[in-house]
Amino acid sequence: MNIDTAIEAVGGKAALARRLGVTHQAVCLWASQGYAPPKRAMQIAEISGVPGIALVSPAVRKMVHALTGE
Numbered sequence: 061m062n063i064d065t066a067i068e069a070v071g072g073k074a075a076l077a078r079r080l081g082v083t084h085q086a087v088c089l090w091a092s093q094g095y096a097p098p099k100r101a102m103q104i105a106e107i108s109g110v111p112g113i114a115l116v117s118p119a120v121r122k123m124v125h126a127l128t129g130e
Contacts, residue, residue: 063090063115066108079107093117 070076073087090096101115
């Protein structure tokens with residue numbers, strides 16, 4: 061699961077942008093990067109069902125894993 065899975069689950073980039081109140085360009089940027097900012101990742105997780113940890117950058121994932129020991 062990743063940002064593309066979440067985008068698909070919500071109905072596409074335009075649909076996700078509307079649900080979050082952001083621009084289509086912002087969602088396109090996240091899709092091209094492969095992750096969303098942590099605050100947005102949590103919002104996307106809530107509406108898509110994709111785990112938030114799958115939606116953040118590898119650096120954030122690494123930090124979370126280091127802090128939680130998972």
